[in-house]
Amino acid sequence: MYKLKEIADNIFYVGVNDRQKALFENLWPLPYGVSYNSYLILDEKAVLIDTVDVCYSDIFLKKIADALNGRSLDYLVVNHMEPDHSGSIRLLRQQYPEVQIVGNNKTHGMLEGFHGITDGLFEVKEGDKLNIGSRELTFYMAPMVHWPEVMFTYDPKDKILFSADAFGAYGTLDGGVIDTDMNVERFWEEMIRYYSNIVGKYGNPVQKALQKLSGVEIGTICSTHGPVWREHLGKAVSIYDRLSRYEGEEGVAIVYGSMYGNTEQMAEAIAYALAENGVKNIVLHNVSKSHPSYILKDVFNYRGLIIGSPTYSGQLFPEIESILSKIEVREVKDRLFGYFGSFTWAGAAVKRLTAFGEKMKWEVVGSPVEQKQALKADKYTECLALGEAMATKLKQQTK
Numbered sequence: 001m002y003k004l005k006e007i008a009d010n011i012f013y014v015g016v017n018d019r020q021k022a023l024f025e026n027l028w029p030l031p032y033g034v035s036y037n038s039y040l041i042l043d044e045k046a047v048l049i050d051t052v053d054v055c056y057s058d059i060f061l062k063k064i065a066d067a068l069n070g071r072s073l074d075y076l077v078v079n080h081m082e083p084d085h086s087g088s089i090r091l092l093r094q095q096y097p098e099v100q101i102v103g104n105n106k107t108h109g110m111l112e113g114f115h116g117i118t119d120g121l122f123e124v125k126e127g128d129k130l131n132i133g134s135r136e137l138t139f140y141m142a143p144m145v146h147w148p149e150v151m152f153t154y155d156p157k158d159k160i161l162f163s164a165d166a167f168g169a170y171g172t173l174d175g176g177v178i179d180t181d182m183n184v185e186r187f188w189e190e191m192i193r194y195y196s197n198i199v200g201k202y203g204n205p206v207q208k209a210l211q212k213l214s215g216v217e218i219g220t221i222c223s224t225h226g227p228v229w230r231e232h233l234g235k236a237v238s239i240y241d242r243l244s245r246y247e248g249e250e251g252v253a254i255v256y257g258s259m260y261g262n263t264e265q266m267a268e269a270i271a272y273a274l275a276e277n278g279v280k281n282i283v284l285h286n287v288s289k290s291h292p293s294y295i296l297k298d299v300f301n302y303r304g305l306i307i308g309s310p311t312y313s314g315q316l317f318p319e320i321e322s323i324l325s326k327i328e329v330r331e332v333k334d335r336l337f338g339y340f341g342s343f344t345w346a347g348a349a350v351k352r353l354t355a356f357g358e359k360m361k362w363e364v365v366g367s368p369v370e371q372k373q374a375l376k377a378d379k380y381t382e383c384l385a386l387g388e389a390m391a392t393k394l395k396q397q398t399k
Contacts, residue, residue: 002066005177007220007228008158010042014063016056017172024170028197028293032190033172036084037224039162040067041155044133045074048099049153049162050224054087061088061095072096075122075132078103080150080164081110085224090115102130104141106149124151140212142166144205146198152209159219166209167236168225170194178220178228187226189297191236194225195243196300197293200330206244210237246333248303250398251281252390255295256308257288257317263310263342265375266383270306270340273387279304279394287319292326299327303397304336304365304390307353311343316352324356336397337362338390340369340383347372365393 004012015037024030036052038060046068052060064073073096078086081103089111093099100122101111111117124130124139140152145166153162169191176182199206221229221236229236252274258264267284274282281302285295299305309320316324337357341349350370357364366389371379 002063004040004063004067007039007178007222008160011155011158011160012040012042012067013177013228014038014040014048014060014067015173016052016059017174018053018056019172020055025198028170028193029291030170032170032186034170035173035225037222037226037228039222040064041132041135042067043135046071047075047077047132047137048073048092049077049222050079050085050164051076051088051092053084054091057088057091061091064092065095073099075099075130076101077137077153077162078107078111079153079162080147080224081107081114082147082165083114085164086110086114089117093117093120104139104149104151106143107151110149140209142205142209142212144202145209146202146205152213154216154218156217159217160222161213161216161218161220162222163224165198165224166206167191167221167229167240168194168223169227171226173227176227178230180231182227184227184232188235188239191226191239192243192301193293193297195240196296196330200243200296200300200332203244203246203331203333206240210241210244243300246300248335249281249301250279250394251283251302252279252304252306252394253295253298253302254282254284254306254308255287255299255320255323256284257310257320258286258308259310259312259317262371262374263308263340266340266342266369266371266379267306267308269375269380269383270338270387270390273384274391277388277391279391287317287323292323295323296326296330299332299335303334304338304394305362306338306340306386306390307356308340309349309353310341311347311349314346314348316349320349328356328360332360335360335362336365336390336393338365338368338386340371340386342371342373344373365390
């Protein structure tokens with residue numbers, strides 16, 4: 001029944017789309033949904049690359065059965081054991097009890113933990129090859145991109161890299177599967193958001209994986225989320241390369257909390273000064289309204305970060321405290337940092353933001369601004385000076 005997209009000769013897309021889930025990992029918004037990508041290679045041996053979320057196993061198994069058309073499934077290659085990709089393994093094994101499951105030692109430990117599967121396993125190590133007929137698949141270990149068992153599978157015949165979650169993006173595949181068959185514009189922002197939310201902490205492992213693949217000729221990347229990259233492969237790789245080096249573009253994210261609007265006025269003044277001094281990429285996030293997913297995206301995307309908080313019960317504003325924790329977990333490096341705060345009777349926010357900047361080892365730009373109660377003319381001028389200092393520093397680094 002299913003017509004399947006052919007990625008290359010006898011390599012088929014058998015993934016599914018999820019337009020039901022509201023939050024990825026029960027954390028991150030999915031306004032455009034998400035795809036779970038799986039690929040079937042029909043050679044002398046039939047090889048499936050990854051599975052899908054168990055919620056879509058019925059559609060998934062029907063696609064595989066249609067493509068196999070009565071022949072057996074010989075191998076399942078598991079590049080990543082996260083349940084959105086491994087959730088259907090137990091059902092697949094029930095459907096095809098003779099299938100050999102290919103993975104590394106850590107993969108096999110997780111297969112037992114998640115599914116109780118301990119037999120029919122085929123272990124591979126770095127550089128191992130699997131002959132399946134006209135193709136010989138090669139395996140590259142990519143630990144902590146972004147789980148410890150992650151590996152990549154490479155088909156040298158068609159120069160295809162099956163890359164697990166690497167180079168993935170949020171968003172369903174609405175008809176097209178390969179980037180040449182669709183307008184990919186919306187996926188770039190969703191790729192940055194996906195990286196910052198999911199992979200962000202693991203910049204060094206991503207860089208190691210990129211270096212390992214630098215001598216491999218790759219014409220197509222088949223990720224487990226988002227489009228198959230071919231025409232825009234270079235841009236997809238460059239985004240992951242930039243983000244994993246924590247290299248922000250010229251621009252500033254202003255992240256602030258405000259109970260009654262006074263701290264927000266400070267943020268507005270800083271933004272005004274940035275624009276007046278030639279910064280065009282300016283994003284303001286009110287932490288009480290902007291979801292952390294989008295804040296993290298812009299923290300990763302831009303070199304400048306300015307954070308403002310009122311004092312709340314002698315502490316930082318709770319939602320500012322929360323986003324700082326998320327930034328710290330991701331170990332974001334090399335940001336230009338400015339900060340400001342307000343209080344009514346006893347100031348604490350600016351002091352705590354000072355400590356945060358020191359912990360992150362960021363370069364502090366300008367002088368922090370701390371206002372008592374409503375915004376006065378002198379503090380407004382200090383906010384303008386902070387924005388101007390950030391703009392100047394950004395321009396110096398761009399030259």
